[in-house]
Structures are given as structure tokens and as C-alpha cells.
Amino acid sequence: MNIIISNANDKPIYEQITTQVKNAILSGELHPGEGLPSIRALAKDLRVSVITTKRAYDELEKAGYLYTVPGKGCYVAEKNTQLVREGYLTQIEEHMTAILTLAAGCGLSVDDLTEMLRLLAGQDQ
Numbered sequence: 001m002n003i004i005i006s007n008a009n010d011k012p013i014y015e016q017i018t019t020q021v022k023n024a025i026l027s028g029e030l031h032p033g034e035g036l037p038s039i040r041a042l043a044k045d046l047r048v049s050v051i052t053t054k055r056a057y058d059e060l061e062k063a064g065y066l067y068t069v070p071g072k073g074c075y076v077a078e079k080n081t082q083l084v085r086e087g088y089l090t091q092i093e094e095h096m097t098a099i100l101t102l103a104a105g106c107g108l109s110v111d112d113l114t115e116m117l118r119l120l121a122g123q124d125q
Contacts, residue, residue: 001030001037005046013048017056025065025076026087032078036066039074 003020005013024030036057037045043053057074060066064083066074103113 003042003046005048013046014052014055014059017042017046017053018059021056021060022063022065022087023091025079026084026091030076032076034076036074036076 001021001024003017005016009016011019021030021036030036036042039053039057040050043050046053057066057068061068061074064077064080067077068074099113103109108116
């Protein structure tokens with residue numbers, strides 16, 4: 001797992017970590033039961049505070065992506081089909097929001113975007 005922190009990003013560091021770990025889980029890069037780096041090790045690798053990595057792991061655990069075994073570490077939780085679907089839907093919504101912003105900047109209408117999507121999907125009717 002390769003996490004990249006950007007100081008230029010407007011998102012807090014813990015959120016950048018959370019997002020990248022979620023994406024690694026949803027994409028299958030991290031598998032259920034797979035151990036994650038310890039909070040301290042990840043903090044050292046990323047050169048961030050232990051509090052920051054702890055917050056990221058806590059958020060991931062609350063959302064059902066991780067579970068903690070006291071004294072052993074954090075592990076990827078078994079994939080819940082609904083959880084995975086919700087994760088993908090959230091990512092799609094984020095991308096679509098960015099698309100709408102870009103489209104507005106160059107004067108594209110929703111109809112134009114719909115046509116582009118149809119063409120990309122191979123439904124050029």
C-alpha cells in the first residue's frame with residue numbers, strides 16, 4: 001500500500017489517508033484479513049503525527065473498513081457487499097461533481113455530458 005500525502009491538497013491529512021486506504025480496499029489492492037501497518041509505523045513512514053494516523057484508522061474502523069485486534073493491530077474487514085457498493089457510489093458522485101464543474105467551465109450542458117457518456121459507454125444511439 002502506497003499512501004501519498006499532499007500538503008497542497010485542501011483535505012486534512014487524516015482524510016487523505018482514509019480516502020487512499022478506502023480506495024485500496026475497494027479496488028482489491030488490500031484484501032480482507034490483511035494487516036495494515038501499525039499506527040506508529042505509518043506515522044513514521046508518512047512523517048505525520050501518530051494522532052493523525054490514529055484518527056484515520058478510527059474513521060476507517062467506524063465506517064466498517066477495518067477492525068482492530070488489541071495488541072495485534074488493524075486488519076481489513078470482510079467486504080460487505082452493500083458497503084463496497086456505497087463506497088463506489090460515493091466515488092462516482094465525487095467524480096460526477098468534478099465533471100459538472102469542468103463542464104460548466106467550458107459551457108457544456110447536461111445533454112452534452114449525457115451524449116459523451118453514451119459514446120464512451122458504446123451506446124452511440
